[in-house]
Amino acid sequence: MKNCCQQEEWYSASVTAIVVPPNIDSGEIVSRAWKRYNLSLGGGLNKVAGKVFRIGHVGHLNEVNYLFSHTSIIVTYCTDISQGKTFCWLFFR
Numbered sequence: 001m002k003n004c005c006q007q008e009e010w011y012s013a014s015v016t017a018i019v020v021p022p023n024i025d026s027g028e029i030v031s032r033a034w035k036r037y038n039l040s041l042g043g044g045l046n047k048v049a050g051k052v053f054r055i056g057h058v059g060h061l062n063e064v065n066y067l068f069s070h071t072s073i074i075v076t077y078c079t080d081i082s083q084g085k086t087f088c089w090l091f092f093r
Contacts, residue, residue, distance in 0.1 A: 004052050017044065017052040026053040 004017035020026045026044055030053050033039040042054030 004048065014058045015042070015054050015056050017048065017054045019052050025050050029053050 001018050001020065003011070004019050005011055020029065027050055030041045030043045033041050040056075042056065044050060044052035044054070
């Protein structure tokens with residue numbers, strides 16, 4: 001997966017949009033995160049609807065917190081939808 005923002009100088013301090021693989025609907029990620037984990041994510045809007053999900057991160061957060069919290073959420077979700085198969089590696093390669 002990658003950040004939707006192409007240039008680092010445009011990164012937001014409050015939200016990150018994550019691009020999902022073409023065969024995945026980001027709305028399903030948002031829906032499942034809420035139903036199974038009580039985790040509120042945002043869907044993509046306008047041209048990126050269904051292609052990205054948004055993670056809000058307002059407040060004190062350093063790079064280490066961000067890396068571990070978001071990676072653990074994504075790995076948990078990937079493992080959940082793939083029954084532990086290699087789906088996660090598609091996201092992180």
